[in-house]
Amino acid sequence: MKNIIIGQYIPGTGFLYKLDPRTKIIAVLILMVAVFLLKSITQLMIAFGIAIIILIIGKISIVRVARGLKPIFILLVFTFVFQIFFNKEGTVWVDETLTFSLVSLIVLVAWTIVWRLLTKLKKFKMMLFFLYIAGVYLILRYLTYGTIFSTFNFVVHEKGVEMSIFVVIRLLIIITLSTVLTLTTKPTDLTQGIEKLMRPLKYIGISSDDFALIISISLRYIPTILDEANKIMLAQASRGADIAEGKLKDKIKQIISLLVPMFIIAFKRSEDLADAMESRNFVPGRERTRIYDLHFGLLDLMVALMTIGLLTGSIMARVLWIG
Amino acid sequence: MAYLDIEHLHFQYSSKRMVLKDINLSINKGEWIAILGHNGSGKSTLAKLIVGLLSPKEGSIIIEGQKLSDETVYDIRKKIGIVFQNPDNQFVGVTVRDDIAFGMENLQIPATEMLEKIDFYAQKVGMEQFLDKEPSQLSGGQKQRIAIAGILAMQTDIIIFDEATSMLDPGSRAELMEYIKELHREGLTIIMITHDIEEALFADRMIILKSGEIYQDCEISVALRHPEWFEEAYLELPTAMRIYYDLRQDGETYQELEEYLWEFSLKK
Numbered sequence: 257m258k259n260i261i262i263g264q265y266i267p268g269t270g271f272l273y274k275l276d277p278r279t280k281i282i283a284v285l286i287l288m289v290a291v292f293l294l295k296s297i298t299q300l301m302i303a304f305g306i307a308i309i310i311l312i313i314g315k316i317s318i319v320r321v322a323r324g325l326k327p328i329f330i331l332l333v334f335t336f337v338f339q340i341f342f343n344k345e346g347t348v349w350v351d352e353t354l355t356f357s358l359v360s361l362i363v364l365v366a367w368t369i370v371w372r373l374l375t376k377l378k379k380f381k382m383m384l385f386f387l388y389i390a391g392v393y394l395i396l397r398y399l400t401y402g403t404i405f406s407t408f409n410f411v412v413h414e415k416g417v418e419m420s421i422f423v424v425i426r427l428l429i430i431i432t433l434s435t436v437l438t439l440t441t442k443p444t445d446l447t448q449g450i451e452k453l454m455r456p457l458k459y460i461g462i463s464s465d466d467f468a469l470i471i472s473i474s475l476r477y478i479p480t481i482l483d484e485a486n487k488i489m490l491a492q493a494s495r496g497a498d499i500a501e502g503k504l505k506d507k508i509k510q511i512i513s514l515l516v517p518m519f520i521i522a523f524k525r526s527e528d529l530a531d532a533m534e535s536r537n538f539v540p541g542r543e544r545t546r547i548y549d550l551h552f553g554l555l556d557l558m559v560a561l562m563t564i565g566l567l568t569g570s571i572m573a574r575v576l577w578i579g
Numbered sequence: 580m581a582y583l584d585i586e587h588l589h590f591q592y593s594s595k596r597m598v599l600k601d602i603n604l605s606i607n608k609g610e611w612i613a614i615l616g617h618n619g620s621g622k623s624t625l626a627k628l629i630v631g632l633l634s635p636k637e638g639s640i641i642i643e644g645q646k647l648s649d650e651t652v653y654d655i656r657k658k659i660g661i662v663f664q665n666p667d668n669q670f671v672g673v674t675v676r677d678d679i680a681f682g683m684e685n686l687q688i689p690a691t692e693m694l695e696k697i698d699f700y701a702q703k704v705g706m707e708q709f710l711d712k713e714p715s716q717l718s719g720g721q722k723q724r725i726a727i728a729g730i731l732a733m734q735t736d737i738i739i740f741d742e743a744t745s746m747l748d749p750g751s752r753a754e755l756m757e758y759i760k761e762l763h764r765e766g767l768t769i770i771m772i773t774h775d776i777e778e779a780l781f782a783d784r785m786i787i788l789k790s791g792e793i794y795q796d797c798e799i800s801v802a803l804r805h806p807e808w809f810e811e812a813y814l815e816l817p818t819a820m821r822i823y824y825d826l827r828q829d830g831e832t833y834q835e836l837e838e839y840l841w842e843f844s845l846k847k
Contacts, residue, residue: 444673476673479715525668532669535630535661536682536729539653545687547680547694 265442270315271555272440277449279556283563284437290570291429297418299573300425307432316439324435332424339420346414354410358402363395447471448548463541481522488517580644581605582768588638590624598624599791611769613779616788617813622772626741630659657686660730664742666722675725676710682733700728704758720751727758737768744778756781776809777817787812
């Protein structure tokens with residue numbers, strides 16, 4: 257727990273690192289809008305290609321970005337399956353009868369156990385998952401022996417496949433874009449970019465300075481608080497309480513007994529921190545200077561123009577219905 | 580007139596017993612003062628009162644002729660820095676550089692000047708290699724040194740150490756003491772709040788607090804002749820000092836002491 261690095265920032269030298277964080281934040285937002293304007297798979301594929309080109313020019317490892325996609329893998333699979341099952345437009349592509357019979361159910365249970373055991377291997381988890389799904393399909397499709405309990409029509413429509421691919425690619429592009437932002441921007445720069453962009457909000461009474469300070473203090477204290485949680489868990493485990501064990505009811509109780517001390521410690525910490533900040537001349541709402549100055553350079557201008565170009569392109573594609 | 584004058588200071592937290600009773604104290608510029616006291620003697624409260632984090636019930640604190648009040652507190656804070664006990668709870672920045680900058684940012688110092696000062700003072704506390712590190716990658720002693728750098732960068736006249744070494748391991752503690760000695764040599768006024776007699780011995784003067792009152796205020800050399808004062812104030816004597824005083828009790832002169840030790844070793 258000692259070396260948690262907040263954010264996914266990885267030091268590098270590509271052009272994306274030299275950009276003003278404000279440029280990056282706005283460019284990512286605009287490009288997201290542009291992606292949402294696209295209407296066909298061909299257009300999306302072109303957009304995906306452009307995203308890959310940005311990664312290559314920016315010297316960002318594609319493997320690294322792919323690893324960033326891992327946490328949302330389940331979401332992608334879910335979206336895909338949802339679209340395939342529930343979109344009933346266009347011509348029918350697949351129409352198979354799946355059977356739940358005595359034999360198929362027994363084999364299914366055995367197959368599931370084999371899959372669970374294999375996932376202990378850690379590697380190839382994703383491949384195993386697809387193998388498992390394919391196995392389930394084959395078992396239900398062909399093992400129709402023994403007493404038949406029920407049958408189920410598995411129908412896939414043309415539009416269903418199209419939409420599912422469409423939605424998944426769109427998600428992929430959007431996540432790639434945001435990953436690029438967090439990979440190439442230090443959390444401090446990101447906060448400062450947000451702060452500067454929120455400046456105009458002071459006219460409606462929201463202080464972007466305070467907001468940025470809140471974000472940066474939260475970022476700074478995440479590892480400390482996690483460390484604290486770890487200590488409390490160890491202290492409790494040493495007295496026989498184990499969060500990983502027991503029934504759901506016990507687990508909930510355990511979590512409460514973890515949260516209460518954590519809240520108390522966090523409040524104590526915040527009191528100390530407020531004292532420390534005040535004694536170092538901090539006055540809420542008063543103007544402060546900053547060590548980092550952001551500046552909008554030639555590179556930023558070029559990227560801004562290209563972003564606007566891409567947005568125009570996608571608007572044109574939508575209006576003129578090309579591809 | 581002394582640099583810092585505390586006159587008839589009383590303090591109590593709401594509806595509780597008086598924490599500090601009639602504190603009178605004056606500290607000269609460049610002095611190194613140790614404020615010793617047992618747990619709950621009010622020593623940390625005194626530190627918070629001096630920097631204006633708490634306001635006194637009665638009495639006054641005067642720094643360079645300026646009385647501490649709601650109007651003057653921001654001016655006075657520019658003259659006093661404080662290093663607190665818990666290294667984690669006073670680290671404001673996301674990185675070392677940000678943290679050293681925090682106080683200067685509040686004082687509205689221009690960016691270029693800040694960057695120069697950060698480099699200078701980071702080097703001074705031996706942390707110039709760590710400017711881009713995050714607090715979770717640093718040890719407690721390193722965090723305390725950064726807290727010192729942050730205060731030095733604000734160019735205060737006084738640094739208060741409020742049990743700043745009590746959460747550190749012996750190695751970092753000794754290292755931090757070296758830095759404090761160095762700062763004192765350079766002319767900074769140092770107020771060290773501690774319950775560790777051994778640490779207090781580095782100071783010029785010792786103030787012993789007992790249940791919210793000043794029990795003794797004297798030179799270190801004078802205090803050393805009165806070990807009973809420490810026991811009266813519920814403070815624990817360091818082992819070396821305890822042995823010394825115990826031996827002194829049994830033999831008044833060195834000769835007697837020597838004989839006693841011989842006897843002792845022969846009996847064994």
